Amino acid sequence: MEAPVQNVKSVRRSKEDKKLLKRQIKASHILLKHDGITTASQPTQCVVVCNGGLGNGVSRELLMAVLTEGGAVESLLMPPNKPYSFATFASLQESQSAHTLCNGRVLECNGHHITLYCSYVLPVDRGECESVSLPPGLCVLEDFVSPEEESRLLQAVDWTSHNDDVTAQRELKHRRVKHYGYEFRYDNNNVDKDKPLPNGLPLVCDALLQRCVCDGHISVLPDQLTVNEYESGQGIPPHVDTHSAFEDTILSLSLGAKTVMDFRHPDGRSVAVVLPPRSLLVMKGESRYLWTHGITPRKFDVVPASTAERSWVVNFNPSDLTLNQRGTRTSFTFRKIRYTPCDCAYPSVCDSQRPPSPPRVPVARSDACQLEERYVHRVYEEISAHFSSTRHAPWPRVRDFLLSLPNDAIMADIGCGNGKYLGINPQVFSLGCDRSVNLVSICAERGFHAVVCDALSVPLRSSAFDAVISIAVIHHFSTQERRLAAVTELVRLLKVGGRALIYVWAMEQEYKNQKSKYLKTNKNMENQENMENMEPKTSKENTERRNDLDETESEASVRQVHAGNASSNPADAEEDCGKETSPRLSVHTNRTAFVSQDLLVPWHLKGEVKASPGAVFHRFYHVFQRGELEDLCVSVSGLEVQQSYYDQGNWCVVLRKTHQQ
Numbered sequence: 001m002e003a004p005v006q007n008v009k010s011v012r013r014s015k016e017d018k019k020l021l022k023r024q025i026k027a028s029h030i031l032l033k034h035d036g037i038t039t040a041s042q043p044t045q046c047v048v049v050c051n052g053g054l055g056n057g058v059s060r061e062l063l064m065a066v067l068t069e070g071g072a073v074e075s076l077l078m079p080p081n082k083p084y085s086f087a088t089f090a091s092l093q094e095s096q097s098a099h100t101l102c103n104g105r106v107l108e109c110n111g112h113h114i115t116l117y118c119s120y121v122l123p124v125d126r127g128e129c130e131s132v133s134l135p136p137g138l139c140v141l142e143d144f145v146s147p148e149e150e151s152r153l154l155q156a157v158d159w160t161s162h163n164d165d166v167t168a169q170r171e172l173k174h175r176r177v178k179h180y181g182y183e184f185r186y187d188n189n190n191v192d193k194d195k196p197l198p199n200g201l202p203l204v205c206d207a208l209l210q211r212c213v214c215d216g217h218i219s220v221l222p223d224q225l226t227v228n229e230y231e232s233g234q235g236i237p238p239h240v241d242t243h244s245a246f247e248d249t250i251l252s253l254s255l256g257a258k259t260v261m262d263f264r265h266p267d268g269r270s271v272a273v274v275l276p277p278r279s280l281l282v283m284k285g286e287s288r289y290l291w292t293h294g295i296t297p298r299k300f301d302v303v304p305a306s307t308a309e310r311s312w313v314v315n316f317n318p319s320d321l322t323l324n325q326r327g328t329r330t331s332f333t334f335r336k337i338r339y340t341p342c343d344c345a346y347p348s349v350c351d352s353q354r355p356p357s358p359p360r361v362p363v364a365r366s367d368a369c370q371l372e373e374r375y376v377h378r379v380y381e382e383i384s385a386h387f388s389s390t391r392h393a394p395w396p397r398v399r400d401f402l403l404s405l406p407n408d409a410i411m412a413d414i415g416c417g418n419g420k421y422l423g424i425n426p427q428v429f430s431l432g433c434d435r436s437v438n439l440v441s442i443c444a445e446r447g448f449h450a451v452v453c454d455a456l457s458v459p460l461r462s463s464a465f466d467a468v469i470s471i472a473v474i475h476h477f478s479t480q481e482r483r484l485a486a487v488t489e490l491v492r493l494l495k496v497g498g499r500a501l502i503y504v505w506a507m508e509q510e511y512k513n514q515k516s517k518y519l520k521t522n523k524n525m526e527n528q529e530n531m532e533n534m535e536p537k538t539s540k541e542n543t544e545r546r547n548d549l550d551e552t553e554s555e556a557s558v559r560q561v562h563a564g565n566a567s568s569n570p571a572d573a574e575e576d577c578g579k580e581t582s583p584r585l586s587v588h589t590n591r592t593a594f595v596s597q598d599l600l601v602p603w604h605l606k607g608e609v610k611a612s613p614g615a616v617f618h619r620f621y622h623v624f625q626r627g628e629l630e631d632l633c634v635s636v637s638g639l640e641v642q643q644s645y646y647d648q649g650n651w652c653v654v655l656r657k658t659h660q661q
């Protein structure tokens with residue numbers, strides 16, 4: 001009687017085993033596909049635990065506890081935001097036993113059930129752990145207030161009176177706020193300096209502010225306080241506190257729960273900083289003026305597991321990270337109202353130093369040079385890292401042109417950006433040049449030949465190249481004369497018989513009843529230009545980004561961009577009616593049809609993939625009308641236009657050099 005029962009059991013078990021094996025194989029395929037991690041077919045001392053990562057909510061403590069049942073864990077690497085971890089054991093016997101115990105094991109994590117799948121991998125290289133330091137001018141002072149002072153401060157905030165006149169209490173989408181001294185208004189991102197709130201700063205803050213003066217963090221007492229209360233899951237969008245509203249030093253005292261604040265530099269670098277309860281954050285100089293700060297709305301933060309190392313930077317050392325569940329955090333942000341315009345060293349992000357209205361369409365050569373320096377060269381330098389991160393995929397017809405070149409041809413890419421066309425045809429010797437030092441450095445890091453130079457004066461020999469390309473460059477020249485000079489310079493480089501390919505942005509973004517990709521593309525992909533393919537984003541990332549913004553704050557940032565269009569400055573109005581002047585450049589609204597040929601196009605700087613708007617930069621463009629590019633080219637001697645076409649929002653020509661100019 002017993003034998004058949006055993007058989008049924010073993011059949012059932014083998015069915016379950018098969019299912020488990022299938023899922024385990026699937027998990028290792030996902031690892032390989034997404035992160036290039038190959039699993040080993042034979043047992044090793046290192047086990048990769050799929051679904052056992054910080055990225056899917058498993059804490060170091062919990063995972064460590066299960067793995068240790070199998071044997072002593074020598075190291076546990078938990079890469080930030082990834083749904084897997086790597087555990088290394090002292091012996092094969094221990095790793096095999098942990099594998100058996102954990103594969104298919106169901107963990108309970110914050111009310112969810114998570115099944116772990118294990119595979120063996122070759123021992124993981126920990127990599128050089130980059131040492132990330134705090135942004136310049138930033139410091140975190142631990143235990144700045146005592147637990148008693150913390151309770152007194154928290155008790156002093158009365159949230160029961162809503163919308164009162166004394167503290168301007170407001171409920172925002174992702175937190176609630178109360179202002180003392182002056183109200184900070186999220187509609188215009190500024191304070192009404194002539195409308196102080198009646199009671200000034202609460203007395204309970206006196207002692208700690210005096211300490212800030214004594215310790216030399218500030219020299220004058222603040223006169224504005226914003227109390228922010230964040231429940232778990234809430235946050236504040238990345239922003240720079242308006243320069244013209246507040247003086248340099250900003251103090252923020254953290255009370256209640258620990259959180260992580262993200263700082264981002266315009267070049268794309270980001271630093272996550274842990275703010276422990278009762279600590280004081282001091283932001284000065286570069287960290288106050290240039291870096292954005294924000295708190296991502298979420299319920300868990302990735303934080304260093306050990307507090308032995310007294311650094312508040314989450315330096316993503318994967319062998320020392322865990323999850324911290326957020327509780328309610330209340331911050332007291334103290335600032336000093338500014339009465340004179342800001343003269344900081346960061347004009348590109350300074351509202352006091354922003355031109356009162358956009359520059360005029362240049363007429364004189366010197367105006368054109370100045371305009372291009374300020375609205376092309378400087379901007380590319382400042383946005384280089386972010387720009388490069390959005391420029392990967394070659395445009396298909398440019399790639400076809402490069403692949404059509406004979407072997408051993410010599411090709412120059414004038415305005416090569418991050419070098420995305422320099423490696424397309426390995427049979428061709430490709431040389432790039434660009435005006436941006438940062439972009440040329442990126443080319444060099446990628447192993448390409450590139451030099452820094454101006455497209456009007458390329459330091460390369462005449463008649464030396466079989467092909468020259470200039471993709472999305474000539475539209476950045478601000479006068480007809482300079483655009484002509486740029487084409488002339490391209491042709492100078494060509495051998496007789498050599499060919500040039502030029503792309504410029506088209507005024508017509510709807511052609512033959514077809515809207516270009518630029519018009520059709522989702523608003524979230526603000527900076528996508530022409531038919532550039534950015535890395536595909538998941539819909540989740542797009543939703544997160546939207547959720548990052550408080551409605552009022554995102555509207556305010558849009559308004560700031562458009563404010564540039566209006567000539568609100570009385571001095572400007574006077575100038576406008578007096579002399580005959582060229583029109584002011586209009587500021588383009590991304591993803592809409594062009595309303596003029598000469599314009600400024602906003603670039604919304606985003607930190608890494610998930611960052612939200614920080615600074616807005618403006619690039620000058622002259623968008624070409626149908627026929628304009630051919631007309632420009634035929635006015636240069638020694639060439640013929642072999643082909644001209646419209647390609648996804650761009651006008652394009654292929655030129656052939658017929659004789660020496």
Ligand SMILES: O=C(O)CCC(=O)C(=O)O
Nearest residue numbers: 226228236241252331333
């Ligand atoms: O919560 C904090 O520490 C920062 C608040 C903040 O950045 C602000 O109110 O501008």
Ligand SMILES: [Fe+2]
Nearest residue numbers: 239240241293
């Ligand atoms: Fe702030």
Ligand SMILES: [Zn+2]
Nearest residue numbers: 243342344350
């Ligand atoms: Zn400033």
